[in-house]
Amino acid sequence: MSKTVAIVGGGIIGGGWxxxxxxxxxxxxxxxxxxxxxxxxxxxxxxxxxxxxGLSDVEMPSPGCISFxxxxxxxxxxxxxxxxxxxxxxxxxxxxxxxxxxKNNRSIIASSTSGIMPSDLQSKMKYPExxxxxxxxxxxxxxxxxxxxxxxxxxxxxxxxxxxILTGLGMHPLHCRVEIEGFLSDRLQEALWREALWLLxxxxxxxxxxDAAIAYGPGLRWAQMGTMQTFHLAGGEGGMRAMLAMFGPxxxxxxxxxxxxxxxxxxxxxxxxxxxETQSSQFSPRELEKIRDNNLVSIMRALKGQxxxxxxxxxxxxxxxxxxxxxVPDKPLNTGCRVVPLDWTDYNGHMNExxxxxxxxxxxxxxxxxxxxxENYIKTGGSYFTAETHIRHIEEVLAGSKILxxxxxxxxxxxxxxxxxxxxxxxxxxxxxxEHLLLHVSLATRKVSEASETIQEELKRLSREQANxxxxxxxxxxxxxxx
Numbered sequence: 001m002s003k004t005v006a007i008v009g010g011g012i013i014g015g016g017w018x019x020x021x022x023x024x025x026x027x028x029x030x031x032x033x034x035x036x037x038x039x040x041x042x043x044x045x046x047x048x049x050x051x052x053x054g055l056s057d058v059e060m061p062s063p064g065c066i067s068f069x070x071x072x073x074x075x076x077x078x079x080x081x082x083x084x085x086x087x088x089x090x091x092x093x094x095x096x097x098x099x100x101x102x103k104n105n106r107s108i109i110a111s112s113t114s115g116i117m118p119s120d121l122q123s124k125m126k127y128p129e130x131x132x133x134x135x136x137x138x139x140x141x142x143x144x145x146x147x148x149x150x151x152x153x154x155x156x157x158x159x160x161x162x163x164x165i166l167t168g169l170g171m172h173p174l175h176c177r178v179e180i181e182g183f184l185s186d187r188l189q190e191a192l193w194r195e196a197l198w199l200l201x202x203x204x205x206x207x208x209x210x211d212a213a214i215a216y217g218p219g220l221r222w223a224q225m226g227t228m229q230t231f232h233l234a235g236g237e238g239g240m241r242a243m244l245a246m247f248g249p250x251x252x253x254x255x256x257x258x259x260x261x262x263x264x265x266x267x268x269x270x271x272x273x274x275x276x277e278t279q280s281s282q283f284s285p286r287e288l289e290k291i292r293d294n295n296l297v298s299i300m301r302a303l304k305g306q307x308x309x310x311x312x313x314x315x316x317x318x319x320x321x322x323x324x325x326x327x328v329p330d331k332p333l334n335t336g337c338r339v340v341p342l343d344w345t346d347y348n349g350h351m352n353e354x355x356x357x358x359x360x361x362x363x364x365x366x367x368x369x370x371x372x373x374x375e376n377y378i379k380t381g382g383s384y385f386t387a388e389t390h391i392r393h394i395e396e397v398l399a400g401s402k403i404l405x406x407x408x409x410x411x412x413x414x415x416x417x418x419x420x421x422x423x424x425x426x427x428x429x430x431x432x433x434x435e436h437l438l439l440h441v442s443l444a445t446r447k448v449s450e451a452s453e454t455i456q457e458e459l460k461r462l463s464r465e466q467a468n469x470x471x472x473x474x475x476x477x478x479x480x481x482x483x
Contacts, residue, residue, distance in 0.1 A: 003027060003064065006076040006104075008096055009085035010037040012044070013112050016140025017083050019048030020068060023141070024169045025061030030068050031075040038068055043286070048141035051293040052398050054341025055142070055170075055300060055314055057362065058322045058474040059402075072099040077105060081165055083134070085112040094124050101126050108158050110134035115182040117150030128153035132162055135183055136171075139289075142296050144172040144313045147183045170317035172310070188227070194261060200272055207275035223299055225308050298343040330468045332422065333370060335363035336405035340397055350396040357391060360421045360434035363405040367419060371458040373451075381443045382415065382452060388437040392474055395431045402426045408469055412459040414450040415440050420472050433474045 001259045003026040007014050010032030022028045030041065053060050069075040080161075082100060093111065100109060109131050111121055122128035133149035148161050157448055163173040176183050180328055182190060205213070221230050228240070235242035245455050262268065280288060303311025314328050327333060336359060345350035364386075368374070373384060397403065404424040411418040421434040443448040451459075 001156045002078070002080050004029065004079045004081075005084045006079035006107075007031070007085060007467075008072055008075060008083065008100070009087075009112075010034065010041050011085060011137055013136065013140060014083070014085035015041040015044035016048075016136065016138060017085060017112070019045050019052070019141035020169050020171070021231070022064050022066055023048060023060060024064075024449065026064045027073045028066040030066065030081065031070075031072050041066075047139065047289055047293055049295050050290075051342060052141050053339035053402075054297060054344075054400065055277055055304075056318055056321065057304075057338055058318045059337035060321060060339070069270065073103040076100050076104040076107075080107055081162075082107050082109045083112060084109060087423045088113060089295050090116060090120060093121055097121070097125050097131070103269045106130075108132060108162055110162060112136060114186050117178070117179055117181060118149050118154060119179060120151075122153050129155040130158050133167065133183070134162060135174075135186075139293065139296075142293060142300070144170060144310050145185065146171050146173050147176050147185060148173050149176045149179055151179060151184055168320070170313065172255070172313045191256075194289060195256045197262050197272070198257045198260070200275070201268060207272065208279045211279070246463065254375075291389060294342050297341055301341060301343060314369060327370075327462075329465055332366060332406035332408045332466070332469060332472075333462075334404065335366040335370075335407040335421070336403070338403060340399050340403060342399050348396075350398050351401075353393070356393065356397075356423070356432055356434070357389070359403065359405060360389075360391065360436070361425065363407055363421050363434075364419065364436060364438070365405050367409075371462065372455045377452070377455070378415075380452075382449065383441055383443055384438040384451075385441045386436055387439045390435045390477065390479070392433045392477065394433070395425065395429060397423075397425070397431050404429065408472055409459065409462050409466055410471070410475065412456075412463060414456060415448055420475055422472060430473075433472070435475065435477075 005017075005026050005028055007017055007021075007028065007030045010018070010030050014030065014032065018028050018030060022045070033429070034043075036042070042325075068434075074343065078434075082104065084093060084096055084100075086096055093113070093116070097109060105127050107130065111131070111133050112135060113121065113133055114135055116133075118131060118133045121133070122131040126133060127458060128151065132154055133147065133151075135147040135149070137143040137145050148159055148162055148166075150156065159175060163175065174184070180187075192214075199205050199210060200207065218230075225233065231243045232240040235246075283291065284480045300310050300314060303309050304314045305311065307315055338359075340351055341356075344351050344355040344358075356390045368384060373382070402425075406422045406424060408420045408422075409417065410420055417438040419436050419438065421436070422430060423432040423434075425431050439448050440451040440455075441447065450456075
């Protein structure tokens with residue numbers, strides 16, 4: 001399948017889709033009649049380029065290319081995946097599908113609608129079986145969730161294909177098996193939003209207070225666990241059953257307004273708008289977007305370390321993207337290739353000392369796996385501990401910079417390994433080096449021991465492969481040594 005995506009509609013969602021596909025190596029074609037669409041999408045791409053690559057601990061695919069077309073027909077011609085992201089009006093969407101079908105009758109058409117039933121969307125199509133809903137969440141280039149919904153005439157094979165494509169982009173496709181207005185996530189969000197509007201209407205709280213009531217409490221829990229698991233955990237050993245027994249009667253009172261909606265009078269709309277503008281008055285929209293993205297990257301990378309929720313999706317993406325081959329004869333091992341994430345920088349705007357060590361530690365882990373000291377080996381009771389480390393900071397490294405780490409094994413014995421990492425920049429310049437002495441340890445006695453024969457043989461083989469590599473500059477240096 002050719003990796004060409006056609007996007008009809010270049011707003012915030014269409015631009016987010018463009019960034020997600022583009023940075024995963026797809027060719028992107030866009031149609032939007034707005035004369036400012038190229039500028040607006042360019043701003044979305046700028047945000048995506050500074051944030052998305054840093055989520056991955058391995059090198060992402062080379063970015064694809066993007067082009068803007070004059071017609072819908074030119075946009076969708078020969079595209080293997082088609083995204084519709086036009087305004088939420090049924091007649092507009094159906095008109096777009098008619099134009100798409102004039103030039104492309106085989107590819108999936110994925111609507112980004114946040115609530116229109118796919119059966120209604122496909123009701124006037126010639127080929128309704130390929131219409132699905134793929135409802136993403138803003139910013140599309142960072143948030144992994146995408147709800148997949150089929151209509152009454154949708155062929156399940158297109159849901160399967162869409163899931164495979166979107167999973168390949170690092171997303172988490174959630175198949176909504178029952179077609180329902182608003183799907184799943186928006187129904188939950190709308191209930192909360194409706195209640196917030198009532199609390200504003202009744203002068204119970206301000207917009208800022210309502211946001212604090214979520215951001216400092218439930219929102220932090222929801223970032224890792226959904227509503228059901230959160231309440232199940234709150235029930236202690238009794239779980240959800242205990243929670244329902246304790247608070248179930250309260251659901252009948254009820255505390256909330258449920259389906260009632262406050263009247264959106266001009267005065268009320270102005271009041272809500274004024275409060276929200278005051279709350280965010282110290283930041284421009286672009287500044288808020290960057291703050292949001294910085295926080296999302298940090299949260300998702302924390303979840304990645306726990307292999308939980310959205311973090312598990314990121315780890316699975318890395319496994320698929322990882323280059324399995326580290327070895328090239330007479331060359332150092334390629335033990336790392338990644339982009340520096342936003343949360344690796346300090347107040348000086350560059351990568352701080354701890355992150356250099358983390359980058360080299362990650363490279364050491366890949367070196368260990370290459371010689372056979374992997375999770376399975378560690379379970380047998382053997383591992384390596386770091387006994388000594390010396391890091392040289394040669395050039396500063398900024399967020400978003402691409403770094404390559406190359407590793408040379410300088411010496412190995414039955415109990416010891418001496419390795420040297422070099423961090424290389426995009427122009428081939430040396431950014432930093434890390435020299436490490438590792439000792440094999442029995443995890444039972446916590447004392448130095450001999451490595452297995454398998455690892456010793458692998459180290460000998462690696463030494464032969466690297467025998468002709470010149471000793472890297474900087475080996476054996478100490479702190480304060482003159483250049």
